Amino acid sequence: MTSLTKNAVEIHHLVKRFGQVTAVDDVSLSVADGEFLTFLGSSGSGKTSTLFIVAGFEDPTSGSVEIDGRSVLSVPPNERNIGMVFQRYTLFPNMSVRDNIAFPLSVRGRPQNEIDRAVAEMLDMVRLGSYAGRRPSELSGGQQQRVALARALVYRPRLLLMDEPLAALDKRLREDIQQEIRRIHRELGVTILYVTHDQEEALRMSDRIAVFSHGKIAQIGSGSDLYERPANGFVASFVGNSNMLRGRLRGVSERMASVELADGTVLHGLSDANLIHGTQVEIMVRPERLIPSSSRAGDLTSLQSVEGTVIDVSYLGEAVQYEIATRWQQNIVVRNDSRASGLELGASAHFSFHVHDALVFPTQPSAS
Amino acid sequence: MPALVFLFLFLVLPLSSLFLVSVTEPSLGLGNYAKLLGDAAYGRVLFNTFFVAGVVTCVTLVIGYPVAWLLAILPARTAHLLMAAILLSMWTNLLARTYGWMVLLQRTGIINRTLIDLGLINEPLPLINNLFGVTIGMTYIMLPYVILPLHATLSGIDPAIMQAAAITGAKPRQIFWRILLPLSLPGIGAGCLMVFVMALGYYVTPALLGGTANMMLAEMIAQQVQSLLNWGLGSAAAFILLAVTLVFFAIYVRVVGLGKRS
Numbered sequence A: 001m002t003s004l005t006k007n008a009v010e011i012h013h014l015v016k017r018f019g020q021v022t023a024v025d026d027v028s029l030s031v032a033d034g035e036f037l038t039f040l041g042s043s044g045s046g047k048t049s050t051l052f053i054v055a056g057f058e059d060p061t062s063g064s065v066e067i068d069g070r071s072v073l074s075v076p077p078n079e080r081n082i083g084m085v086f087q088r089y090t091l092f093p094n095m096s097v098r099d100n101i102a103f104p105l106s107v108r109g110r111p112q113n114e115i116d117r118a119v120a121e122m123l124d125m126v127r128l129g130s131y132a133g134r135r136p137s138e139l140s141g142g143q144q145q146r147v148a149l150a151r152a153l154v155y156r157p158r159l160l161l162m163d164e165p166l167a168a169l170d171k172r173l174r175e176d177i178q179q180e181i182r183r184i185h186r187e188l189g190v191t192i193l194y195v196t197h198d199q200e201e202a203l204r205m206s207d208r209i210a211v212f213s214h215g216k217i218a219q220i221g222s223g224s225d226l227y228e229r230p231a232n233g234f235v236a237s238f239v240g241n242s243n244m245l246r247g248r249l250r251g252v253s254e255r256m257a258s259v260e261l262a263d264g265t266v267l268h269g270l271s272d273a274n275l276i277h278g279t280q281v282e283i284m285v286r287p288e289r290l291i292p293s294s295s296r297a298g299d300l301t302s303l304q305s306v307e308g309t310v311i312d313v314s315y316l317g318e319a320v321q322y323e324i325a326t327r328w329q330q331n332i333v334v335r336n337d338s339r340a341s342g343l344e345l346g347a348s349a350h351f352s353f354h355v356h357d358a359l360v361f362p363t364q365p366s367a368s
Numbered sequence B: 001m002p003a004l005v006f007l008f009l010f011l012v013l014p015l016s017s018l019f020l021v022s023v024t025e026p027s028l029g030l031g032n033y034a035k036l037l038g039d040a041a042y043g044r045v046l047f048n049t050f051f052v053a054g055v056v057t058c059v060t061l062v063i064g065y066p067v068a069w070l071l072a073i074l075p076a077r078t079a080h081l082l083m084a085a086i087l088l089s090m091w092t093n094l095l096a097r098t099y100g101w102m103v104l105l106q107r108t109g110i111i112n113r114t115l116i117d118l119g120l121i122n123e124p125l126p127l128i129n130n131l132f133g134v135t136i137g138m139t140y141i142m143l144p145y146v147i148l149p150l151h152a153t154l155s156g157i158d159p160a161i162m163q164a165a166a167i168t169g170a171k172p173r174q175i176f177w178r179i180l181l182p183l184s185l186p187g188i189g190a191g192c193l194m195v196f197v198m199a200l201g202y203y204v205t206p207a208l209l210g211g212t213a214n215m216m217l218a219e220m221i222a223q224q225v226q227s228l229l230n231w232g233l234g235s236a237a238a239f240i241l242l243a244v245t246l247v248f249f250a251i252y253v254r255v256v257g258l259g260k261r262s
């Protein structure tokens, strides 16, 4: 009734307290129909708690959850028409793979021929057709999670929740199943709420990412939003690699901040935040935006540079990563295409970067 | 090696001599067994024994299952309290607990008195000196033996499995019958076997709460040996009990398995 929107899920001012702990602290967000939205955050940041409230396993302390414009808080989990894949293996150990996938349809009392057809289709989708007769204990972790995915999708739920479904798997397998989940999302167009603490996974899979920190959403946006325009120092350091150079604010004009580092070097960077003259700030530069050059960058251009000595070189295949000691006693990381100019250990070099690739944030209160 | 010697001295030797007694007294042969299995009066005792053991097993399971489930899902502190209460009752002297039931169940006991005062009955109900009293007393005493193994099984089941079932659309009733109950079968099997086998040979409670009209096997053995000095028949009855127990144990091992090795 309320909505002309096409939002699948609306969460308003959600709060969840466990005694003294505030697990979810005033979270609001909406998920568009068919969207793949990921909750990204470190351990204990409230991702699972939020997901469990959407699923109906926990009641919120306050706030609301709407699915398709209707509040679901009084609806028990089994009537919410949601699918879920858990972090732990939750296949029914007393049933075969086939019966696990058939279970949601069987409890709905669907006719047997329909169940058989749907189960075969799902087994095909997760490419486990030949495993139908096995018990969960006879499957690998990755296979179990694919069966769990099939079980969560066989009844065509309105919404699919996934709570770190791949956390227990090794990297190769994880990437395979990530691909598979992406494909299934494309094919079925189901709305997905995905939880992970792996930023690479979040960037690779999601339409949008909500970065959780201490029960709050620090920022929500597309992967490139978070990477290119992080809203604060926390997001900047959490999403992707970054150098955070500590300094003191010298002045701001037209979003351009000047920062003086400990050794007197002055660097410039963009800033949206309200910065106070003279306070401690951080200037953030991504490792791959620092370009080695033999000489200082000219003053005319919007390029600026820092100088340092190479103290470590790691070859990473497609890239080379250098660790650089600087004159202001803070090491920085530089990452370049491996075919580009090779720097020797102990070499001294300038590293130039565009002012627009530098962002200035107030220093974060030292996190717990 | 010492274990084997121990087993021989304290198990094999006495059992063998008991068996010898059962086939030699009063005369050589299987006469005692034929009498026990053929005579209607003894048949009645055997029936009573199995009947009471069966009923006690069922009732303890029905009462014990929800308790074990509570123990598994309650917050740790409350669960510890409940567990302590169960263990405490288990460690209280058996006679004291049985006499407690006598006080409650007798003709002028609290239960009958209350019912009469409320005007629900005119005559005291026969709650004691019969199989009803025996069943009640034994159910109470056996409860922990079904709760403890069930609790071990239930607390080993990941609650996330139940959540997974719920989110796929299963109603609580369906989750119970199709997931929880099948997964708790090992605990049910272990608990029931324990209770059934213990109940088959139980002596104190039937002796105190039961009547002379409807005896159970252990009482009969005691009577044969102590009062009638009929060692042969008593030994044969003990052996029948042992054989039946072994059969049930074999069935259990067959169905559930001893360890959790698959």
Ligand SMILES: Nc1ncnc2c1ncn2[C@@H]1O[C@H](COP(=O)(O)OP(=O)(O)OP(=O)(O)O)[C@@H](O)[C@H]1O
Pocket: A018, A021, A022, A023, A024, A041, A042, A043, A044, A045, A046, A047, A048, A049, A050, A197
């Ligand atoms: N049932 C509970 N009782 C008490 N505190 C809880 C409970 N569930 C969660 N918490 C607390 O709430 C906070 C958020 O927990 P939550 O499980 O949502 O984190 P998360 O982001 O999913 O972390 P992880 O990545 O480790 O799974 C944590 O501090 C946690 O200790």
Ligand SMILES: [Mg+2]
Pocket: A047, A048, A049, A163
């Ligand atoms: Mg979690």
